[in-house]
Amino acid sequence: MKKFLLGTVGVMALGLAPAMAADLPARAYTKAPPVIAAVYDWSGFYIGANAGWGSMRDSWNGFGLDLGNHDSTGAVAGGQIGYRWQAANWVFGLEAQGNWADLSGSHVDYNWLPAWTEHSKLTAFGLFTGQVGYAWNNALLYVKGGAAVTSSKYDFTVGAPVNLVASTNDQTRWGGTVGVGFEYGFAPNWSVGVEYDHIFISRFDADFYNNGLVLATNRVGGDVDLVTARLNYRWGGPVVARY
Template identity: 50%
Template sequence: MKSYFVAASMLMLGIASASAADIAARPYTKAAPIVATAYDWSGFYVGANGGGSWSRKCWDVVPFTITNPTLGVLNFAGPEGCHTASGATAGGQIGYRGQQAAWVFGVEAQGNWADLSGSNPSVAPLFAGFANRSRIDAIGLFTGQVGYSWGSFLLYAKGGAAVVRDRYESFITTGFGPGVPVGFIADRGAETRWGGAIGAGAEYGIARNWSLAVEYDHLFMGTNNVRMTYDPAFIAALNHDERIRQDVDMVTVRVNYRFGGPVVAKY
């Protein structure tokens, strides 16, 4: 009997081993690749901006002479002083960017309304009792850009052309009689001036297709001669040119909408 049970056990073990050998190995399945995403700054974009700006202006009288029956020959020349015209600015921009690896290149046009105003009393001896006032009411930029991105964060520099629209006037600060009270505008001038611009900014993608930026720009507007024309009721003989130097600084917050998908899949 004992021999029978031993033989039966050996037979069962043999059958179990053969069955296990016949079972196919479980197939190996390769894990799905991990998909990484990278922010892509390429594409056309439009946006809006707003902030503050200030302009330093210095006036010099372009030498001229008038002859007065009572005072004789009067020679006008020399500096009239400087002032800062400051205020708010707001506008919009449109541009295009292309990205190569982490480098971003682009072009942009920007147009802003502005309200930058300021004044100073004239320090020219023959213009004592007068003050000069200026106002910038429009600013435009046409620039190229180069930047470096870390995903959805972009640092960039820009440079190109700038244009501003200036208005100038002189007004009376000391009463000269009933016809010319304090505050009377004696002369006016205006110009559209072109110059150069450089700037830098930091931009961050806050949502699909939307980004937010802070930007600083400096405008080199040079020196121009501006014709100042007196009110005919005042002293038209004082019509003259002012040599006016100026530059402009701007700090703006910008929001952009970029057309197209901002994310590219990388494996």
């Protein structure tokens, strides 16, 4: 009798199991979360440092003569501050840059006897530019242009038996500049880059003094080419989410 009851209960349980399973609600489908791609954002204020090399092509004229020319070359170092804003892949910006420079050179002028040695030295420059660039995520290629200011000094020496030195005062000159650069964001707020700039400086008449007296007025000056490496730190949203 006991075995009969146990068997009956078992058969009933087997019969109820499919029915109970049929009454259970269907499992809801859960959509996988969207993939979020981090996109670099170049917007924000930035400050940085730069260092590199420069060359100034300096031509001299005086007394109705071509007095020759030379390249003044050397190191440059300084800093920059600016602001960029990004619209889609386009990046726009404004920047001010100031640099110490040590671009110096000379040549011997054989128009005279004894010969003169003419020296040029660029000691500082500043750039005030606008930028337009195109960004591929954390890589940015840009062009720039605007105003430039340079500080330079010139002198000539006359050898024995005259033994004379004549120098200009510091010459501050304004001109224009254009450039191109590439920058790479290697961390959320840090980027490194390389930049080429050309400074247009019109030649000008400079007075040369010795003991307070003007000994000569020569036409001097020339354009400047610069190549610098840059490191920037930016404030602002470094990445945005894109679904």
